[in-house]
Each structure stands twice: as structure tokens, then as C-alpha cells.
Amino acid sequence: MPTDMYQLSSQKFSNREILLETVRGMAYSLGFVTVIQKSKKKKNRWVIIGCDHGGSYRTNRSRIPNSGKKKSGTRLMNCPFQICGRMNQGTSWRVEIKYLSHNHNLSSDISGHPYTRRFSREEVNEIKEMIAADIAPRQILTKLRKGNSNLKAISRTLYNVKAKIIKDGLGGRSMIQALMDELGKGGFTYDVECDNEGHVTHLLFSHPSSIELARIYSYTFVMDCTYKINKYKMPLLDIVGVTSFNTSFFCGFAFLFKEEESDYVWALQKFGKILGYDKQPSVIVTDRELALMNAIKVVFPNTCNLLCVWHIEKNILAKCKPFFDDGDEWDVFMSDWTNLIDSSTEDQFNEAWSEIEVKYGKYRDILIYIHNTWFPWKKYFFRAWSSEYMHFGHVSSRAEGSHATLKKYLEVSSGDLRTVKEKICHAVDHQYNEIKTQLSSEKIRIPHDLRIPFLSKLIGHVSHFALRKLLNQFELAYSDSLSPTCIGQFSKTMGLPCAHVMRRMTNEDLKLDTIHYQWRMDNISLSKNGENQDVHGDRIDVLVQELQLKYQQLPLTQKEGIRKQISQFVSPSSPLVLEPMIRQSKTLGTNSRKKKKQSSSTKKDPSGFEMVEKVRRCNMCGNMNHDRRRCPKNTTQNSSMSFMPPILNGLPSPSTSFVVDLNLLPPNSDYNNPS
CATH class of the missing domain: 1.10.10 (Arc Repressor Mutant, subunit A)
Incomplete structure (x- = not known):
């Protein structure tokens, strides 16, 4: 052993930390690591320093060799190295050498010692x-x-x-109790429901910034569930709003136990209280989730429920594309389907469908699928009917984009509810700051293409997105392509004057009162990240509104008094709840002992249209774009498919039997009576 350690006994150190650092640094240079074995800081302060290989591994029970041993190891080997540091009667520290030898080889690289890391x-x-x-x-x-x-x-x-x-x-605290405390003290509006054992089954919460935006833009919402969000495998209902800039924002999140109508009713009722009784949505866009659609009818009976056209097109892709061997023919079919959706009137719709029946009569299964699956819901997404509602053009897939944005923040699907909530807050804060900055920017910035006298009174008061929509209508108003008759679809759906209205305006500028409030910016003033908000104010307001609704004769002047009384009973402490139960996934295959390793990926399972869009290779002939069932060499399959019954008036032949899932049909459907 070098004599450097012996030289420490002749040195004085002003405090304990300098002594420890000096000894540790010298040990590093020699190839070992020192640790504190014993220490006493009060009377007769002293510290015993040893090698990190000192001591021996201790177990609480005796182990039989090669039976039940842990698959780990130990670095402890009773190394005798030991020195002592003591404090003198003054303020200095000195080193006493006890034993400087080791019973092991010194390390050439000390990065293997945990203390150095x-x-x-x-x-x-x-x-x-x-x-x-x-x-x-x-x-x-x-x-x-x-x-x-x-x-x-x-x-x-x-x-x-x-x-x-x-x-x-x-x-x-437990994870779920910490979550409840953070929601209660952070200004969130939330509600929780538990089972008989106290485990959380439903949880809805909304960030203060989301509440502020949802109450401003309360006309149109998009709702859809997403998965692979948390380790409990609870589906997350994502409620998305739309700003005047045509951008999306998160309104609220609801963890649900199941995707049944009762679960959706609970979530929508809580969300309705967040908006307030005077701000019920005009339009809610969903996919064809029957339980959610029925819940919307229960909670928001006056709200129009439209179906997402993007989801419908992807379902058409998944169910219909396998019937087409020619890619060009499939493109023509999708073009015809798009024209059918965009039919302006019911007569145009019937005419377009008749052409599709004649043109694709040989694809009987496709026509049956469209007729039985989507025609019962034609008023929910075909333009001939949906144009009667003011949806501001939001009938495409905003929910899928919001899901993707959210999962970028989550990164993994194995987090608990508190972790998911923190990641969601990051996403909400980012959106809020983006919207707030864009609002301030568009109030003071004037795009060059919008500098026309006709729009001069709207600059700084209406979003640039809406102004460009108006500019397109203005250019159309004085073009030769303008239709002589006005059916009013643009004004009904967008809340903006159409080209025909502009053409009738002579030497007049467009006025601000002709613009729907969805596109207005003049009366919007966003707070600074939800600061100075009453933590329990939203919950108290909801209780006051419920009392006023129940007792309609209650004078409004008594609201403040009632508010003070209610606030005494609204406890700021969160309820005592238990963590949700982790749902065990079913083991696949016959061997139940082989458990599938749980994945932490948030990537969704491939949808039907994604499977169809993959390049298919036939395992019979090896060619592309068809499978074994439709292979020309499969004579057995082709002979059974050679006879195609005709289609009568768009319906299956009476002599042909087919199965229709009645659960997919809406209530009071007239398709039980084809005539």
C-alpha cells in the first residue's frame, strides 16, 4: 500500500466534509472506493470510513444451495480496510489509521462501484x-x-x-390520494366514482385552461375513446373542442370502466355541468359508437350528433376494398362514394345512389353492406341532411389527431392515473399557450391578401381562418361559376355570409354582426394559464345552478349568500378512494402457463383499413393485390362465387337470405319495412 494514506494522519481538516472528500479522492486514485460505516455527529463527533467491499451479505433465512437463491450478487467480502476521523477539542478534524490492507485486488476502473455513479x-x-x-x-x-x-x-x-x-x-400518500389532492388544489373540475370496495371506476377531470376555452367555444365538440393509455386498461374518453382558428384543444378527459351507455351518460352529465346549463353544445361529432350516440340523446337531447366522415371512409375501405382486384376501379368507386356524400339535396343523393347501383351491380355484397350499415345513419353525415346544422365544417377526424398528440406526451401505456394526468397537463398547457399567442397575434396582424375594403370592418375582430373563407366567397360572388340559385348550405353550416348574399350587397362592407361568435375574437380575453381562479368555484357554481334549477322561484339576489353557505360544506380535502383494479389480459393459446409480456407501447392495434391497405400477396400463386380466397387458380372458390343474384331497387333479392345485425340499426328504423 502506498504511503499516501499514512500521510493523512499528520494533516488537519477544517470540517468533516473536507476530510471525507480528501480520503475519497485519494482512494479513487488508488483503485478503491470508501464509504461511511459508522458516524456520530453530536458529542465526541467521529466517523469510521471503510472500503465498500467491507462487511458481509446477510440474509433473513438460511438457503439451501441452488434452491431459491436470488439471481443477484454482492460485492461485500469483509474487507478489513478502516480509518477513523475524529474532531479535536477545537474545530479541526484528524485522521486515525486503523487498517490499510485489503483482501481483494484494486480496481483499474472504479466505474463499477455504485458509489461512484x-x-x-x-x-x-x-x-x-x-x-x-x-x-x-x-x-x-x-x-x-x-x-x-x-x-x-x-x-x-x-x-x-x-x-x-x-x-x-x-x-x-398513495398514488390515487395524491392525484385527488392535486386535482382539488390545482383548480381542476373533477368527479370520481368508485365501486363498493372503494376502487375508482370512473374519473373525469378538466384543466382550468380547458374549462376556460370550452366555455368560450361551446358550440361544437368531437368525442372519441382511445386506448393503451394507462396500466389499468381503462378507456379514455377524449373530449375535443375547436377554436375560431380551426385548431383543436382538449376540453376534458374521462377514464371509464367500460364503454357502455351508462358509462358515457355519467361522463356526459359531468361534462355538461362543466359547460354550465346555459352553454349546451350545438353539435357533437363522433364515430358510429352506438353507446355514445345513445348517451348523447339522453344527456343532450337538443344537440345534433353527426358522424365523422373520416371514420366512415376508413370503414368503407376495410369492408369494400378487398372486393376490387383493380386498383383503378377502386379509386373510381371511392370517387363515386365521395360524390354521394357531397350530394347537396336529397334528389341528388338518390340519383347518385341509383348510378352506383347500376355501375357496381356485380358487387352485390358491397351494396348490401352500405345499404344496411350506413344508410340508417344517412342523416348523420350525408351533406344533403347534415348541412341543416351549424357544424362549422368540423366533420372530419379531429379526435384521431388529438389522440396522436396526447400519446406523444404519454410515451408509454404503463403509467398510473397520476402520471397520465401530469402528462395531460403538459399537453393542455402547450395548447393553451399556443392559442393565447395566436389570439394576440391575429388581433394585431393583418395578412396582405385580406387587405380589401369589403373586409375592413372585420380585421382584428374575426379570425384569419374565417376571413379567408369569406374571401373565397367574395371571389366566388363575382365569378361566372356562381350558381344562380342559393340553397344556403354555406351559411347554415359555417355561420358566415355566402357568395349570393355578398353579390346582393352593393357598395357595402361586410358588418361584424353577420359573423357567428365562433369566429369572433373581439370579446375573448384569456387569463394567464388559469391563474387567480377559485379552486372550488366551479363545484360551488354547479351546486348553486342545481338548486336554482330545482327551486325556480329562488331569487338571484340570494346567490352570494347561498354560495357562502355551500362553500362551508364543500370540503377542500379530496375523498378517500382506492387505486383502480388492474385488469388482467386473457392468455391466448392452449398453454395458459405462457403469459404474454405486457407491452408499454401506446401504439394502437392495427385497424381493419390498415390491414387492407397493406400489400397483399397470395399464398397460392404468389401474385400481389389478392388473397387465396380470390385467387384465379382457386377453382373451387370461383365456381361457388360465379352466380351473383341481381339487386332489386338497391335491396337484396327476396330469394337470397342474408344476416342483418339489428343492434346496428337505430331505434325506429324504417329498414325493417323496405317499402
Whole structure:
């Protein structure tokens, strides 16, 4: 052993920390690591320093060799190295040499010792900030290594620190209790429902910023469930709103136990209270989720429910494309289907459908599928009927884009509800700041293409998206392509004057009162990230509104008095609830002992249209764009498919039997009586 350690006994150290750092640095240079074995800071302060190989592994029970041993190891081998640091009667510290020998070889690389991989306090504080900013662990390590070239920490070191930070943040509370406290103290409007054992089955919450935007833009919403969000496998109902700039924002989130009508009714009732009784939505866009559609009729009976055209087209793709061997013929069919959807009147719709029946009569299965599956809902998405409602053009897939945005923040599907809530808050804060900045920018910025006298009174008061829609109508008004008759679809659906109205306006500028409030910016003033909001104000307002609705003779002047009385009974503490039950996935296959490893990916399972869009190769002839069932060499299949019964008036032949799922038909459907 070099004599450097002996020289420590002749030195004096001003405090305990300098002594420890000096000994540790000298040990690093020699190829071992020192740790504190015992310490006493009060009377007769002293510290015993030993090698990290000192001591021996202890177990609570005796183990039979090769029977039930842990698949791990230990670095403890009773190394006798030991020195002692003592504080003199004054303020200085001295070192006493006990034993400097080791019973093991010294390390040429000390990065294998766990102590050397520790982070400093400054680095831990920096890690906390980066974790709060939702920075990935690998990027955190890269940032720390650039600041400290001697950093020996690895990914596992960072994961351990991250787990400790999360545990300290809970403060001894359970995950679900910490979530309830954060929702209650953070200004969220939320509601929770539990089963008989106290486990959470339903949870709806809305960020203060989302509530502010939802009450401003309360006309149109898009609703859809997404999956692979949390480790409990609870579906998440994502409620999306639309701003005057034609951008989306998150309004609220509801974790549901199942996707049944009762679950959706619960979520919509809670969301309706968030909006307020005076701000019920005009239009809600969904996919063909029958339980959700029925719940909308129950909770919002005066709201129009439209179907998402994007989802419908993808269903058509999944069910119909396999029948077409020629890609060009499929493109022509989709073009005809688009023309059918865009039919302006019911007569045009009937004419377009008759042409499709004649043109694609040989594809009997396709016509039956469209007729039985989508025609019962034709008033929900065909333009001839949907144009009667003011949906502001929001009939495409906004929900899918919102799901993708949300999952970029989540990254994994194995998080608990508190972790998911924190990631959601990051996404909501980002959206809110983007919308707030765009609102301020469009109030002071004038695009050059909109500098025309006709729109001069709208600049700074109406969003640029709406102004460009008006500009297109203005150009159409004085073009030769303008239809002589006005059916009023543009004004009914968009809330803006159409080209025919503009053409009748002579030497007049467009006035602000002709623009729907969905596109207006003049009366909107967003707060700073929901600051200065009453934490329990929304819950109290809901209770007051319920009382006023129940007792209609209640004077409005008594609202403040009632509010004070109710606030005394609204407890700021969150309810005592238990964590949701983790649903076990069913094991596939005959061997039940083989359990499928749970994936943490948020990527959704492939949909039917995605499977169809993949390039297909026949396993009989090896050619592309068809399968074994439709292979020309499959003579057995072709002979059975050679006879195609005719179609009469768009309906199957009476002599042909087919199965119709009655659960897919709406109530009071007239398709039980084809005549």
C-alpha cells in the first residue's frame, strides 16, 4: 500500500466534509472506493470510513444451495480496510489509521462501484427540473454528461433517482390520494366514482385552461375513446373542442370502466355541468359508437350528433376494398362514394345512389353492406341532411389527431392515473399557450391578401381562418361559376355570409354582426394559464345552478349568500378512494402457463383499413393485390362465387337470405319495412 494514506494522519481538516472528500479522492486514485460505516455527529463527533467491499451479505433465512437463491450478487467480502476521523477539542478534524490492507485486488476502473455513479446535489436538482419538463431519461443523461465529463452514472442510476423523486413527491400518500389532492388544489373540475370496495371506476377531470376555452367555444365538440393509455386498461374518453382558428384543444378527459351507455351518460352529465346549463353544445361529432350516440340523446337531447366522415371512409375501405382486384376501379368507386356524400339535396343523393347501383351491380355484397350499415345513419353525415346544422365544417377526424398528440406526451401505456394526468397537463398547457399567442397575434396582424375594403370592418375582430373563407366567397360572388340559385348550405353550416348574399350587397362592407361568435375574437380575453381562479368555484357554481334549477322561484339576489353557505360544506380535502383494479389480459393459446409480456407501447392495434391497405400477396400463386380466397387458380372458390343474384331497387333479392345485425340499426328504423 502506498504511503499516501499514512500521510493523512499528520494533516488537519477544517470540517468533516473536507476530510471525507480528501480520503475519497485519494482512494479513487488508488483503485478503491470508501464509504461511511459508522458516524456520530453530536458529542465526541467521529466517523469510521471503510472500503465498500467491507462487511458481509446477510440474509433473513438460511438457503439451501441452488434452491431459491436470488439471481443477484454482492460485492461485500469483509474487507478489513478502516480509518477513523475524529474532531479535536477545537474545530479541526484528524485522521486515525486503523487498517490499510485489503483482501481483494484494486480496481483499474472504479466505474463499477455504485458509489461512484451517484449524482451530486446540484445534478439531482437539475434532474428534477428536467423530469418536470418531461424530458426523456436518455436526453437527461446526455445533458449531464456534457456538463460533467467525469460523470459515471448510467441509465439505471437515473431511473433510481427518478423513482425516489416520485416517491418523495407522494409524501407518504398513495398514488390515487395524491392525484385527488392535486386535482382539488390545482383548480381542476373533477368527479370520481368508485365501486363498493372503494376502487375508482370512473374519473373525469378538466384543466382550468380547458374549462376556460370550452366555455368560450361551446358550440361544437368531437368525442372519441382511445386506448393503451394507462396500466389499468381503462378507456379514455377524449373530449375535443375547436377554436375560431380551426385548431383543436382538449376540453376534458374521462377514464371509464367500460364503454357502455351508462358509462358515457355519467361522463356526459359531468361534462355538461362543466359547460354550465346555459352553454349546451350545438353539435357533437363522433364515430358510429352506438353507446355514445345513445348517451348523447339522453344527456343532450337538443344537440345534433353527426358522424365523422373520416371514420366512415376508413370503414368503407376495410369492408369494400378487398372486393376490387383493380386498383383503378377502386379509386373510381371511392370517387363515386365521395360524390354521394357531397350530394347537396336529397334528389341528388338518390340519383347518385341509383348510378352506383347500376355501375357496381356485380358487387352485390358491397351494396348490401352500405345499404344496411350506413344508410340508417344517412342523416348523420350525408351533406344533403347534415348541412341543416351549424357544424362549422368540423366533420372530419379531429379526435384521431388529438389522440396522436396526447400519446406523444404519454410515451408509454404503463403509467398510473397520476402520471397520465401530469402528462395531460403538459399537453393542455402547450395548447393553451399556443392559442393565447395566436389570439394576440391575429388581433394585431393583418395578412396582405385580406387587405380589401369589403373586409375592413372585420380585421382584428374575426379570425384569419374565417376571413379567408369569406374571401373565397367574395371571389366566388363575382365569378361566372356562381350558381344562380342559393340553397344556403354555406351559411347554415359555417355561420358566415355566402357568395349570393355578398353579390346582393352593393357598395357595402361586410358588418361584424353577420359573423357567428365562433369566429369572433373581439370579446375573448384569456387569463394567464388559469391563474387567480377559485379552486372550488366551479363545484360551488354547479351546486348553486342545481338548486336554482330545482327551486325556480329562488331569487338571484340570494346567490352570494347561498354560495357562502355551500362553500362551508364543500370540503377542500379530496375523498378517500382506492387505486383502480388492474385488469388482467386473457392468455391466448392452449398453454395458459405462457403469459404474454405486457407491452408499454401506446401504439394502437392495427385497424381493419390498415390491414387492407397493406400489400397483399397470395399464398397460392404468389401474385400481389389478392388473397387465396380470390385467387384465379382457386377453382373451387370461383365456381361457388360465379352466380351473383341481381339487386332489386338497391335491396337484396327476396330469394337470397342474408344476416342483418339489428343492434346496428337505430331505434325506429324504417329498414325493417323496405317499402
